[in-house]
Amino acid sequence: MLYLIDASVYIFRAFFSLPDSIRDNRGQSANVIYGFADFLIRFRKESGAVRGALCFDESLTTSFRNEIDPHYKANRPEAPEDLKRQMQACKDIGRFMGFPVYASPRYEADDLIGSLAQQHRHWTAGPICIVSTDKDLLQVLTPGDEFWNFGKNDRFETAGVQERMGVAASQMADLLAITGDAVDNIPGLPGIGGTTAAKLLQHYGSLDALLSNLDSLEKNSEIRGAPRFKSIIEQNLDVLERSRKLTAIVTDLKVEKNSKNLELKAPDMEKLKEYFDDLGIGARLLGRLNSESGGGTGRESGRRRENKGKENASGKIKQNQRAGKGAAKRDPEVDSRGKASPGGQKQLPGQTIQRKPRGPKNMKRSESQDSFVEYVEDLFSGLGQVSARKMFGGYGIYQRQRMFALIAYDRLYMKVDDVLIPEYEREGSEPFIYESEGRKPIQMSYWSLPEDAMESPALAQQWALKSVEAAIRSATKKKPAKKSKATAGKKSA
Template sequence: MVAAGVSVPLPAPLPTLHLVDASLYVFRAWHSMPADGFHDADGWPTNAVHGFARFLLDLLERERPRHIAIAFDEALDSCFRNALYPAYKANRDPAPAELKRQFAYCKSLCVALGLPVLAHREYEADDLIGSALVQVRALGFRGVIVSADKDLSQLLATHDEQWDLARGVRWGAAGVKARQGVHAHQVADFLALSGDAVDNIPGVPGIGSKTAAVLLAHFGSLDALLERIDEVAFLRFRGAAQAAVRLREHRAQALLCRQLSTVVLDAPIDDATAPFVRGNGDAGTLVALADAVGFGPMTRRRLHAAAGLADAQDAPQHVGSVP
C-alpha cells in the first residue's frame, strides 16, 4: 500500500513513432485540388504535390515528431497479393502519368526534409507501416498511424493510436469496435467475411457487414467460426441457415480473403533504420524542388523551417535539379 499523502510518480509516456500513409494524402490532394495554376517547369500538373506539402507541413508543425516514417505505395501493380488473387484492386483505374510524376515529387520532398521514407515494389504502404510498428514496439515505442484507412486499425495495440488528420479524429484499439463493429484484432477476419469493395476483395457471398460482425462476436475469430461451422445454422439471426451453407461452400475463399486483408508484419525493412529518427534536411534539393513545382514564398519558408534549415529567403536559388 502507498501511505497517505505520498505521491506516486506516473510512468513516463512511451516514445512515439508517427507512421504516415502518404499515398492516401497524395490521392486526396489530387482529387480535391484543381490542377489549374499548379504546374512544374515542363507544364505537368503539381496540384497533388502542393496539397501533400500542406498536409505534411501541418503534421510536422503540430506534432513536431522526432521519430517518423513516411510510407508510399510502389506496389500498385506488383504486390504479392496480385499473385495470390489477380483481381486484387483490379477495379481501380491505373494511376495516370500526371499523378505518377507527382508521387515522385512527393517522395523527393520527404527525403529533402530529412524524413525516413518506406517503399517497396512487392509490399503496400500498409505492410510497411505494420512492419515498422512491430520493429519499434520491441524498442519500447508506441505508434500513431496517420491515415483514415480502416484496414490499418487491425494494427492498433493498447498504446497505439490512429489519426485521421484531415477530420481531426483520433482513436485507439478500444475505439475500433464503435467505428467498425468489431475489435481491432478481428478487422482482417471481418473483411474476409464481408469483403472490401475498395480493394476488390469479394469476401463470402451473402455475408454482409452486420452478419460478419454477429458471427465474430459469437465465435471470436474466423478460424473458430470455420471449426464450429455446424453451429451457425442454430444462431438466432435472420438467414443463419443460409449463412452456414455459404460458409461451407466458400471456406477456401474466406481464408484467401483473410490473407489479402491481413497487414504483413515482416515486410523487408532495414533494421538499422529503426526507430526512424528524423534527420537533417537538404537545402539544395529542397530549393530545386520548390523551384520545379512552383512553391510560393510562404510554403518555402515553412519547408525550410521544417527541415531545420535557414529561412528560404536566405537559401540559394536554382542550385540543382530534383533527383
C-alpha cells in the same frame, strides 16, 4: 511514439482535391507536389513527431496479392502519367523534409507500415500512430496505439475501433475477409454484410473459431438467420480462405535494421529551396516551414513539440479542432449581422453566411482547402507593391487588416453561384436554403449549401482560381493615362 504515414492516401487526396491549374515553370501539373508538401509541413507542426516514416505504394499490379488473386485491385484504372511523375517527386520531397521513405514493388504500404510497427514494438515497446484513412490498417493497432485521419483531425485510440467498426482491431482482417472490400476488388461472402459479420466475430472471437464451430452456428439462436449463414460459409470456403490472405497485412518484413533510422531529421531547407525554385512554386510553403521549424528540428526541440502535441491529442481529438482555425475570426469593422459598423467597409457579398446567428455555422476549411490558400498566396508573392484594395476592388472580398489570399478562400463557398447554382438547379433547388433578405441571387448569402456540399471543393476552387488570376491581371494592368479636358476640347473643336 512512432508515426507511420500512409503517404499514398495524401498524394491521391492532393491529386483529386487541388485544381490541375496549379502548374510549375514548365507548364506541368504540380497540384500533387504542392498539396503533399503542404500536408507534410502541417503534419510536422501538429504532431511534433520525433520518429516517423513515409510508406508509399509501388505495387498496384506487382504485389504478392496479385499472385494470390489476379483480380486483386483490377478494378482500379491505371494512374495517369502526370500522377506517377508527381508521386516520384513526393518521395524526394519527403526525404528533403527529413522523413525516412519506404516503398516496395512487392509489398504494399500497408505491409510496410505493419512490419515497421512490429519492429518498433520489438525495439522499444513504444506505441505507434498510423496516419491514414484506410480501415485495413486498423488491424495493425494494439493497446496504446492510435489511428489518425489527419484530413479530418479524427484521432482515436485502439479501443475506439470497437465502437466504430463493431469489432476489435485484432478482428479487422477477419471482418474484411467475410464482408470483402469493393475498393480492393476483394470478394466477400454473398448475403453477409458488415453488421452480421461483426456479430459472428463478437460471438466466436475469430474467423478460425467460427470455422471450427459451424455445426454450433446452425443451432445458434442468438444470431438471426444462423442456419443460412452456415450454408453460405460452407459453399464459399475457398472464397473465404483466399480473401483472408488478401486482407491480412504482412507484419514480419525486415524493413529497417536500426530504430535510429526512424528518427526524423531537420528539413534540408537548401535542397527544398533549390527544388521549389526550379519548379517556380512553393515560396510560401518554404517560408512557413522555416518559421515553424525554427530553422531546424533537432531531437530535443522535436520532443518538446511532440509533448505539446500530446496535450491536445489524448483520446479522440475533436474533428473541428484544426479545421476551424481562422474561420471564426471577426473583423472589428463588421458586426454580427454582417452589417458595416460605423466608419467600416460596406457590406460584402456572402458576409452574412458566416455571421448570421440563425444561419449555418462557420464554414471550416479542410486540409485541401488550406493548401489552396497557400497556393493563392504564392500567386501574390511577387506583387508586394499592389494593394489588397486594388487587387480585389471589383471582387467584393477586400477587408482591411485581413490577409486577402485568406479572404479569397474564405469567400469561396459564398461567391460561387455562377458555377454552383446552375449545377444544382439541374437537380432542383432542394439543396439550397433561401436567405435573400433583399440581397441579389448572385451573392452566396442568397443561398447556403448543405455541409455535404462542402466536402467537394473542386468547382469552388476552379472558380476562385479564375477570379484570383483575373484580379491579378486587373491590378497589374497599366491603365491608359486620362486625357485632360483641354485636350478633349481641342479634339471636339
